[in-house]
Amino acid sequence: QKEVEQDPGPLSVPEGAIVSLNCTYSNSAFQYFMWYRQYSRKGPELLMYTYSSGNKEDGRFTAQVDKSSKYISLFIRDSQPSDSATYLCAMKKTSNTGKLIFGQGTTLQVKP
Amino acid sequence: DGGITQSPKYLFRKEGQNVTLSCEQNLNHDAMYWYRQDPGQGLRLIYYSQIVNDFQKGDIAEGYSVSREKKESFPLTVTSAQKNPTAFYLCASSIGADLPTNEKLFFGSGTQLSVL
Numbered sequence: 746q747k748e749v750e751q752d753p754g755p756l757s758v759p760e761g762a763i764v765s766l767n768c769t770y771s772n773s774a775f776q777y778f779m780w781y782r783q784y785s786r787k788g789p790e791l792l793m794y795t796y797s798s799g800n801k802e803d804g805r806f807t808a809q810v811d812k813s814s815k816y817i818s819l820f821i822r823d824s825q826p827s828d829s830a831t832y833l834c835a836m837k838k839t840s841n842t843g844k845l846i847f848g849q850g851t852t853l854q855v856k857p
Numbered sequence: 858d859g860g861i862t863q864s865p866k867y868l869f870r871k872e873g874q875n876v877t878l879s880c881e882q883n884l885n886h887d888a889m890y891w892y893r894q895d896p897g898q899g900l901r902l903i904y905y906s907q908i909v910n911d912f913q914k915g916d917i918a919e920g921y922s923v924s925r926e927k928k929e930s931f932p933l934t935v936t937s938a939q940k941n942p943t944a945f946y947l948c949a950s951s952i953g954a955d956l957p958t959n960e961k962l963f964f965g966s967g968t969q970l971s972v973l
Contacts, residue, residue, distance in 0.1 A: 753897055781962075788861070788947055788964025789900075833899060844915070845962065847892075847899040 748772055751834055751848030760857050764821040768834035768848045771815065775846075777837040778810050780819045782830045783850065789833055793819065824855045860884065863948050863965035869973050870935065870942060878933045878968045880948035887953050889931035890962065893917060894945040903946075906931055907953070935970060943971050 751768045758764055766780075777796055781789035793808040795801045795817075801808045807820040817836075821828055834848040861882045870876045882889065888907050892900040902915030906925040920939025925931055931950075935942045946969075949962040 749899075751899070786945070786967065786969070788949070788966050789962075790964065791961050794961065835900075844902060844905075845900075847901075849897055849899040 746771060747849075749834065749836060749846050749848045751851055753849050753851060755852040755854060757854045757856060758824055760824060760826060760855055762824050762855070764824050764828070764853060764855075766819040766821075766832050766834075766851050766853070768817050768836075769815055770817075770836060770846075772838070773812070773815065774838040775836040778808070778817050779835040779837075779845070780806075780808055781833040781835060781847075783833060784830045792832075824853075826855050826857050829854045861948055861950055861963055861965035863946075863968050865968060866966070868968055868970045870970060871973050873937045875934055875936050876970065878935070878946055878948075878970070880931045880933065880965060881929055882931075882948075882950045882963075883929060884950055884963060885928070886950035886963070887928070888951045889925070890949040890951075891915075891921070891923065891931070891933045892947045892949065894947060894967075900947065903933065945969050 749770045780793040782792045783789040795808050795810050798810045798812045805822045809818040831850040831852045833850040835845045837845050864879045890905040891903040894900050901917050903921050904923045906912035912923050922934045945967050947967050948965045951962050
């Protein structure tokens with residue numbers, strides 16, 4: 746069983762839809778949770794960063810962490826064609842130097 | 858214009874050949890990383906370096922080697938011992954390798970390596 750599971754999709758939605766992207770994990774030692782966005786054949790870029798449980802909002806993006814269920818989500822409101830990309834969740838244990846564990850990535854397509 | 862530069866963008870390897878992927882950063886970051894990305898498998902850590910002249914193996918280091926002679930540079934060599942080298946290779950850096958400075962990774966644009 747992988748430490749971090751993410752549905753690879755692809756997920757296709759119409760422009761303006763609310764998108765929900767999710768990851769589950771098995772190790773309760775994870776404390777730091779991130780979402781990276783990766784456009785085709787480019788390097789990922791950090792989108793959202795959350796420590797422990799709770800919600801964090803940044804514009805149209807909301808990151809949610811539920812440590813009791815070992816489940817994290819990224820919500821995108823009013824989705825745009827420019828949001829079409831692969832979204833990777835990543836997480837880290839407090840004790841781990843240099844080691845981020847990534848999910849497989851979910852490919853999102855927003856159709857105009 | 859600060860960032861991470863990877864070269865080449867595309868690389869082809871012949872059987873039994875070693876190839877070296879270049880990674881240079883001008884962000885003055887101490888920590889640098891190499892990840893491998895295969896379709897449907899996310900990113901897997903190959904090697905990382907916290908400081909010049911020091912580096913550690915990641916999860917899939919076999920068949921790879923690195924050096925860190927300068928702070929700005931962290932080249933990755935894919936040796937002939939790596940039997941399945943076809944993948945997208947990503948170099949990254951962070952301010953440090955320990956929390957809380959390493960949660961934000963800055964990535965290069967990647968190198969696609971293929972076997973001839």
